[in-house]
Amino acid sequence: MEQEKEEKKEKAVEEKDTGNEDEKDQEEEEEAKDIEENEVEPEEKDEEEGGTELSTEEDMGSYEDVLKVYSDDRYPTDIFLTLKEFRDSSLLTDLTLSTDDGKDFNVHSLVLAAVSAHVQEALIERNWKRNWSMFVGPEVDHVGLQAVLEFAYTGAILALNRETLITGTSLQLQYEPALSLCLNFLQQEINPDSCLDVVSFAEAYGMVHLLEMAEDFVLRQFQKVSCTSKFKDLRAEHLLKYLNSKSLCVPSELVVFKAVVAWIQAKPTTRMMLAKELMKTIHFPLMTFKEFKEVQSLNMWSDRSLSKLFAKIFEDFCSNDTDPQNQCRVYLPKESLVLVGGEQISGDFSCRRISKELWFGNSLRNHTGIMKAMEWRQLGEMPEPPRLSHEVAVLKGLLYVIGGRKYDPLQNSWERLADMREKRCSFSVVVLNGKLYAIGGDSQLNNVESVECYCPTANSWSFTRPLDMPLTGHAGCVLHEQIFVSGGLSSGYQCQSSMFSYHPEKGNTYLANMNKPRAHHCMESLGGHLYVAGGVTTDENMAMVDHLACEVYNPVADCWTAIMRLTAPHVGAGSAVLEGKFYVLGGYSQEDYSDTKLTHRYDPNLQQWENMGKMPGPNNDIRASVLFLPPHLRS
Known part of the structure; x- marks a missing residue:
């Protein structure tokens, strides 16, 4: 073959020298040039490329520009395994780390300098001198240093727990990867038994973010934390700080009282003198008679030194003090319920008003016994037009009013966005994988089956796979990265009991039906389940009536279970989940079209609905979301 190639080369060169311009000779010249450059015969090349010919110069150019990159995914692992073997055998190690407890570790300075700012600075100062040493300080023990080195050479720490944390070592070495790993571990594993240890740890090392967390x-798990043994070791200044905080979350004043008594009785000799100051943090007038009987029956009051204190407590309980400080306990959630738009009908049904208003729940207020209320404040107004039967969603801290508006709470500003491709109302919107999905709805008196997807990056809507049938007045929700849709009205305005999961490419997968048909209702995900409440259903005469029954869906078992009924109708209400509780806000009654001016909250732990007070303004066809608002908007 090589001889044949050489003969073709010589023949091509000879023909070129003779100036032969015959078309056949020109083709042979090009062929010879191709052979010289690629050392592959044309027949062989065609065979390698599956016999595909390149018919134009443009095709040839694109073919020649194709580049392939090959890589070995195991390469970084193999390199560090080898380096670890070198370190274990003390090969090429040039740095000795010494701890206060007399342990020495031989390492490669470059490996540590790549991840430790402290080692990197020391290495630069020494201009990479061989065989140097570093004392890491009394804060670092050999166990912590060994764990840091293990992470530096392997990217993992074996058997990490609260007892083997290496945060101190990481701080001393300014070793950010290991430090981040430890902080993430602490945040993920925090629980009522460990949280006070984390507080002490964060204070000792000046970790502001970890301390706040x-x-x-x-504060938000105070009832559980106060029952742990470590709570009894809490310093007095810390206890007072927690008791006076507006972020202290407790179901009743009795919980606070029991926590204070448990703390005092753990060390009565030294702590009894603080009883008076601690009792001032408890709102005794908010207790019921049953709760105060528990206070009165406490053996602690047999101590004569506390007789005056109990007399003052009893006086407070019996008083009709109108001081606002004693009328309720104020609790500030981290996030706020935000209400958007809706309509309000006058008491005599003479007029209706569609709203542009935004309201937010600033605080929760516990009054006497089970009496609770939300403190509402106006956030502002959205740009024209006013809205009802609309939808809202929160994505990356921004509030989207579908379609066409976005609210940034940090800037307190609105931005115009792209409109949907199809007009719709009484639809549902969910957030999945960083995109918004508008599902079904009513378009100019015709139910639609279309689904649109909004991409925030491109600021554009695109159609995805439609539903199996037109649907309006349904509810949509995301759970375990799946979209679920329940109930609604068909094209014939028949109330549906269906439940299905929707995939943007595969479409509907039908699941177990609800116990009864339902439309214009609420559905929210909470604790791995889907809670459904409110709306309308059909009676035996197929007439639309208020639906007070509520149920919860278990996706693992694919079944529905009834829960406590609502005490008032909520048709077209807003809903949201705030701090593990299901809120249903406003709406109206299908039977007499009167407004429901109440907010109800379902507590899965208590398995009951709570009355959270009145709505602030419009409440029909209103929409709700949970949004983090900056402090200056809540002050």
Whole structure:
């Protein structure tokens, strides 16, 4: 073959020298040139490329520009395994790390300098001198240092727990990867038994963010934290700080009282003198008679030194003090319920008003016994037009009013966005994988089956796979990265009991039906389940009536279970989940078209609905979401 190639080369060169311009000779010249450059015969090349010919110069150019990159995914792992073997055998190690407890570790300075700012600075100062040493300080023990080195050479730490944390070592070495790993571990594993340890740990090392997170956990899980043994070791200044905080979340004043008594009785000799100051943090007038009987029956009051204190407590309980400080306990959630748009009908049904208003729940207020209320404040107004039967969603801290508006709470500003491709009302919107999906709805008195997807990056809507049938007045929700749709009205305005999961490419997958048909209702995901409440259903005469029954869907078992009924109708209500509780807000009654001016909250732990007070303004066809608002908007 090589001889044949050479002969063709010589023949091509000879023909070129003779100036032969015959078309056949020109083709042979090009062929010879191709052979010289690629050392592959044309027949062989065609065979390698599956026999495909390149018919134009443009095709040839694109073919020659194709580049292939080959890589070995195991390469980084193999390199560090080899480096670890070198370190274990003390090969090429040039840095000795010494701990206060007398342990020495021989390592490669370049490996540590790649991840440790402290080692990197020291290495630069020494201009990479061989065989140097570093004392890491009394804060670092050999166990922590060994774990850091393990992470530096392997990217993992074996058997990490609260007892083997390496945060101190990471801080000393300014070793950010290991430090981040430890902080993530602490945040993920925090619980009522460990949170106070995390508070102490964060204080000792000046970790502001970790301290805020841990103290926030203590405040919002106070009832559980106060029952742990470590709570009894809490410093007095910390306890007072928690008791006076507006982020202290407790179901009743009795919980606070029991926590204070448990703390005092753990060390009565030294702590009894603080009883008076601690009792001032408890709102005794908010207790019921049954709760105060528990206070009165406490053996602690037999101590004569506390007789005056109990007399003052009893006086407070019996008083009709109108001081606002004693009328309720104020609790500030981290996030706020936000209400958008809707309509309000006058008491005599003479007029209706569609709203542009935005309201937010600033605080929750516990009054006497089970009496609770939401403190509402006006957030502002959305740009024209006013809205009802609309939808809202929150994505990356921004509030989307579908379609066409976006609200940034940090800037307190609105931005115009792309409109949907099809007009719709009484539809549902869900957030999945960073995109918004508008599902079904009513378009100019015709139900639609279309589904649109909004991409925030491109600021554009595109159609995805439609539903199996037109649907309006349904509810949509995301759970376990799946879209679920329940109930609604068909094209014949028949109330549906269906439940299905929707995939943008595959379409509908039908699941177990609800116990009764339902439309214009609420559905929210909570604790791995889907809770459904409110709306309308059909009676035995196929007439639309208020639906007070509520149910919960278990996706694992694919079944529905009834829960406590609502005490008032909520048709076209708003809904949201705030701090593990299901809120249903406003709406109206299908039977007499009167407004439901109440907010109800379902607590899965108590398995009951709570009355959370009145709505602030419009409440029919209103929409709700949960949004983080900056402090200056809540002050």
